[in-house]
Amino acid sequence: MYHSVADPSDDPYRITVSPDRLAAQLRWLRSQGLRGVSMRQLLDAGARGQEHGLVGLTFDDGYRDFVDAAVPLLRSHDCTATLFVLPGRLDGDNAWDPKGPRKPLLGAAGIRRAAEYGMEIASHGLTHVDLTRADDQLLHREISDSRAALADLTGTEAQGFCYPYGHVDERVRNAVRDAGYRYACAIDPGPLSGPFALPRVHIGQNDTAPRLRLKLWTNRLRHRALDRSAVAG
Structure with missing residues (x-):
């Protein structure tokens, strides 16, 4: 799980990695x-x-630096990625973060460009709100309307969803499933599991080779534990 690829010197949320990193x-x-x-x-x-x-x-949030900084590096290493964007904040910024610098978000042209480079475009909701605190009307708008907006923008149905802040409960998970998505990513979904509660590992500026090796090892152990839990259940 990445976010922004830029200068990480002013980064209170630890969401930024430098291009070199x-x-x-x-x-x-x-x-x-x-x-x-x-x-x-x-x-x-x-x-x-x-x-x-x-x-x-x-890559969460759809920062403008994804196309300029991340895409060339991904392509040079024969990699692709999923970009979770906010169609309700096109050409906006990360106004949901009260601290730290304002980071510009991609607009429609930038999102289409990322798709042309082979990146998957998926939904992060419309405006980046905590869906576990949303009423039914807002929940529907953030989940279903964002999918419709991305279909209009890219010409392709979004298959994936990413829960803002990683917050998910059973009600939110079911709403994402019922909206027609194929999968959804969280961070640590707790007792929830399955294709609509996929856990991820945060990668940041301090993750050098030894830390990456440790995260890979612990994630494999975690994956085996989840598999055993699923079998036992």
Whole structure:
């Protein structure tokens, strides 16, 4: 799970990695015999039993620096990614973050450009609100209207959803499923599991090779524990 690719010096939320750090992380990934792909590609490969060696890469919020800084690095390492965008904030900024610098978001042209480069475009809701606190009307607008807006923008139905702030409960998960999405990403979904509560590992500026190796190892242990839990259930 990534967010912004830019200068991380003023970054109270630790959501920014520098282009040099992202390049080093992608080099390390490839050196381990792994390749970063979009969530759509990862799920398609998993359905065929061919997911070995693939890692899903996601970038939340749709920052403008994704096209300028992240895409060239992803392409140079033969990787793709899923970009979770906010169609209700096109050409806006991260106004939901009370601290730190304002980071510009992609507009329609930038999102289409990312799609042309082979990146998956998926929904992060319309405006980045905590859906677990939303009433039914707002919940529907953030989930279903954002999917319709992305279809109009890209010409393709969005398959994926990402819960803002990583917050999800059973009601929100069911609303995403019922809206026609194929999967949804959280951060740590707690007791929820399955394709609409996919956990992710945060990657930041301090994640050098040793930390990446540790995160990869602990994530594999976690994955095996989830598999055993699913079988036991």
